[in-house]
Amino acid sequence: MPMKRRPVLKGIGGAMAGATLAGCTSMFSGDGSAELWHEFTDSEEETFDGHLETFNEDADQELDASGVSSMDEQLETALPANDGPMSFTWAHDWIGVQHENGNLYDGSDAFDVDLEGTYTEAAADAVQWEGNVYGLPYAAETVSLMYNKDMVDEPPETVSEMVDIMEREGEYGIGYPGDPYHYSAYLQGFGGVLYDEDADELGVDDDAVVEGLELIRDNIYEYSPNDLEEDTNLSVFQDGQAPFAVTGPWNLGDLRDAGIDVGVAPLPAPDGGEPTPFTGIQMWYLTSRLEEADDAVHDAVLDWAEWYTTTEDVATTNAQDHATIPVLQSVVGNGDLGDDVGAFSQTVDMGMPMPASKKMDAVWDPVESALDVVLGSGGDPREELENAAEQIRDSWK
Template sequence: MKRRPVLKGIGGALAMTSLAGCMSYFSGGDSSPLWHQFTDSEEETFESHLETFNDETDHDIDAASISNLQDQLKTTLPAGDGPMSFTWAHDWIGTQHENGNLYDASDEFDVDLGETYTEAAAQAVQWDGNVYGLPYAAETVGLMYNKEMVEEPPETVSEMVSIMEQYDGDGEYGLGYQGDAYHLSAYLQGFGGIIYDEDADELGVDSDALVEGLTFIRDNLYEHSPNDIQEDANISVFENGNAPFVVTGPWNLGGFRDAGIDVGVAPLPTPEGGEPTPYTGVQMWYLTSRLEDADDDVHDAVLNWAKWYTTTEDVVTTNAQDHAMIPVLDSVVGSDELGSDVDAFSQNVDMGMPMPASKKMDAVWEPLESAIDMVLSSGGDPQEELESAAEKIRDSWE
């Protein structure tokens, strides 16, 4: 049964909703209705937004930072526990839908998705005709550089290699580049390949173009990075001033600046004969099946939060200025107040393609990343490893 539409405005109308009698739920920690996995710098801004929301609406909603968010959701939501809303990129929407973990608010938001958000963002929060949340930012990876080590960011990979070679050795590296499929997608798919074509339902992991992409990464990029594909090793060499470049997303920008690095953000350099094609995501506040049985005041508070956070221009602008979160709120997109970081990341989004949201993609990540690891860390042959990964993926689909 559909609830009544509850979001008729921000301000006085929302302030009429109180949480009397429900304070035991809003008690903090894992019992919080909102879950996230923001970085430290992002969390500080988020908490400020949440405090403002509570002050303006007379709510007393709180949130929890959850490590291993995906694993926690897998166990809590099917058991009737966990959050009523959580934030992550849109690519989980298909799996969470199939698992019955989401709440359809199609008839409850008075927001016209197509008129309020960008077209890509409006589409990202919908699945199988249902509205499972609201979007607040687009994101992808980009090239960050230390301005004390690099005067001008390179436009091509060959220019980038020339700079990286100056820093290889003696505890320094040319590049920090986390070796998972998401971060490497720009160059894996940089020669015309697609890891998984969701529209055509075709796997491209073992295509000649993907083989070319992985070979390119091995021969041109990975040899300049730490001999470790894990995140910490590649983030730390840049954060400690021991590498001129890092390929990562806006979520790490604040941490680098807190560490005293004078960071610039640039479009991903172009490989000879190709174009960077990174995976892109739309960050959203998901609504979970916990809302089905929630008390009306708790239910309304969570939906009020999702609308307030994603449609309040000050929130969206602050997120862009402080953390390079690319706005998807139409009234803010293109604003002169967003800064150069957002402009650079926006160029990377324009290069890319949305992450597949189909549940079938769940079977792709691990075999593909195992193949990448074998090639980059153990000297495996790109074609053999990608063909083996593709076979495992197709077997799991069957």
């Protein structure tokens, strides 16, 4: 399955453990109910619950929702058994794998919405695969730089400036989860691309990607807790031990709830390069369970996807409360959405959409293993990336 990017951000004593299954004794419905799955953090879930309540007030068929952990593993088990959700929310990059696995439902002839006339071009493209429309989009996102305003007056524009601050502020300099998704900005920061979906070319072992990994080793990981785990890296920022963190908008609300005065800024540029992070389009997927769903359930789920993704108040509230970047054309460019959205938007503009091809599924783990060996054990960047590339190409055969 594709890579997991959204961690459960744990506070002291577990106070911030998000995205749990609440008020539900069984993970799978199995009863034909119109169930939605999500993996929102606590802060996101509170907002989502309000939206769902509003929708249900006027709906002929009420929808249920469950927060689940390990979404990819749950879907892999549930959907082939005709169980699990009628719809779930995640970034667009799962669309290729879920299509190949037969887990999706084509809503091309069921939706009333005009994709190209309603959403941004990138968002409209993201929900389509091989002529099918497998859901509707509601936000763009990526990871960006967060800084503690009590420790940093002005966010750095370059990696060199960031290093200067990290050397003098905090027990650690930065909390930066050590996986290919979070590190993509700098792995691809000198013109390299881990996987070029359009050209169907692997770039993991290119000189430019090697240079990016060397930058990470020498200028970022050195100032981190020397741990690749997300929880550890986010905790040092949350606890005031580091002036910086790199994460996505999904963690912003919970970090502020923990008492950190968080600012958001575009990712700093390396000398001679430009951060190029992977970006995602969040969407409500339609699952294969809709094929045999009751008419009332089928229609309610599609109505939900249309309502959630085309209601301006939903897009605006999500942006203002969680810094999600609207993809609804009527809201895009709204100057009242706040500085957080502006900063994340700048970083999205720097980036590239995550490949949705199933071939990308074979890239994540070998690259993550290379990062672990290089950063955790002192391995040679070129050698480890070449090993990763060989493993990936073998798996493609």
